[in-house]
Amino acid sequence: YNTLMDGFCLRGNTDTALEVLNTMxxxxxxxxxxxxxxxxxxxxxxxxxxxxxxxxxxMSAEGLKPEVETYNTLMHGLFxxxxxNEVDNxxxxxxxxxxxxxxxxxxxxLDGLCKNQYMDEAISFFQMMECxxxxxxxxxxxxxxxxxxKNRKLDEARIIFDKLAL
Numbered sequence: 001y002n003t004l005m006d007g008f009c010l011r012g013n014t015d016t017a018l019e020v021l022n023t024m025x026x027x028x029x030x031x032x033x034x035x036x037x038x039x040x041x042x043x044x045x046x047x048x049x050x051x052x053x054x055x056x057x058x059m060s061a062e063g064l065k066p067e068v069e070t071y072n073t074l075m076h077g078l079f080x081x082x083x084x085n086e087v088d089n090x091x092x093x094x095x096x097x098x099x100x101x102x103x104x105x106x107x108x109x110l111d112g113l114c115k116n117q118y119m120d121e122a123i124s125f126f127q128m129m130e131c132x133x134x135x136x137x138x139x140x141x142x143x144x145x146x147x148x149x150k151n152r153k154l155d156e157a158r159i160i161f162d163k164l165a166l
Contacts, residue, residue, distance in 0.1 A: 009042025044077025114147025
């Protein structure tokens, strides 16, 4: 069922994918977190983030605990829609529910802040990760440097680059 739902979502047929989820239920197979994450991703890609949020709430109501990947998918979709404030709330909800942010979470947050021109917040977030000894990878540095360049903060970009070279 999950493979079928994913295939429909990849083709933009999210409503058909949702029908597969309902068929799955009617056949006595309960959807899991992965099933919902597939649908949430599909709706986010179609920019139907409100439907994706409803699915997150539905899975919680059914006793399923969303995983960090589920939250990551939805946060990415919210950022793409420019709904920065909702990302912040969702991030705090994720942590409150006991999900520890992973490196993908950090990339999504940093990328979303940069692309939505919240550069001061992006720099603060990056510095907070440094202070907490969060493992930095080249992609995090690249995301921030790219964001700084695109927002004409060339001196700040050079400082981050120079730290990377050490």
